Amino acid sequence: MVKALHIAEKIVVPEGVTVEVEGSKVTVKGPKGTVSRDFSHARGVFIRLEDGAVIVETYVADRERKALVGSVAAHIRNMITGVTKGYRYKLKIIFSHFPISVVVDEKNRVVRIRNFMGEKSDRIAKIHGNVKVKVSGEDIVVEGVDIEEVGLTAASIERATRVTDRDRRVFMDGIYIYEKGEAS
Incomplete structure (x- = not known):
């Protein structure tokens, strides 16, 4: 079984939307409202802000962690869509x-x-x-x-x-x- 050393997904934050990351809790604010979510269940997945984008990443990733990175990134994309369009x-x-x-x-x-x-x-x-x-x-x-x-x-x-x-x-x-x- 091959493990990837580093897996990351980048989510660009659009204009008018602010994202706050505190540990594993993500809060997205936009013109339609605010959505918060706690991703503490996603062990080994790290979320950080960098240059107007949210980076979801993991290290030494097996198949499950790769899927978890994709799932967390999809949730954050849904949160951004929710506060911009609903x-x-x-x-x-x-x-x-x-x-x-x-x-x-x-x-x-x-x-x-x-x-x-x-x-x-x-x-x-x-x-x-x-x-x-x-x-x-x-x-x-x-x-x-x-x-x-x-x-x-x-x-x-x-x-x-x-x-x-x-x-x-x-x-x-x-x-x-x-x-x-x-x-x-």
């Missing part, structure tokens, strides 16, 4: 008989799904982190700067209407993610 997931409300109504409860940071398959009680999905959820007609739009929080919120809304005891080909009622990507 992330948006779109979900579609689909029903055949019982009209589903969706209400965003900002006070409790939850999404309430009413009258799903004729049920009397609400189904509840949690809104994670600093994410905005908007309902317009048959669409739900989830937006934020942290891709993980946006994805978790959209997935929890989709999971809240999951049906396991019926045939999905016949009973297609639910809320489904149909588009995800950058907000701008």
Whole structure:
């Protein structure tokens, strides 16, 4: 097995974005907001700033450490994209008989799904982190700067209407993610 002596990835920081590195904690600030992440789980991977770029590197790298360097660099790129453009997931409300109504409860940071398959009680999905959820007609739009929080919120809304005891080909009622990507 061959080990590389030095593996590094360079991420250029665009104008209007500031990156702070304190040990293994990275904070990215931009026009849309701030995202922080702790990479202390990535043992043997070092993160530093150099000439307007973030350098993610490791020494005496085996296959796992090379992959870890790529993963940490991808997370930092996602953080930069989040604070410059943001992330948006779109979900579609689909029903055949019982009209589903969706209400965003900002006070409790939850999404309430009413009258799903004729049920009397609400189904509840949690809104994670600093994410905005908007309902317009048959669409739900989830937006934020942290891709993980946006994805978790959209997935929890989709999971809240999951049906396991019926045939999905016949009973297609639910809320489904149909588009995800950058907000701008």
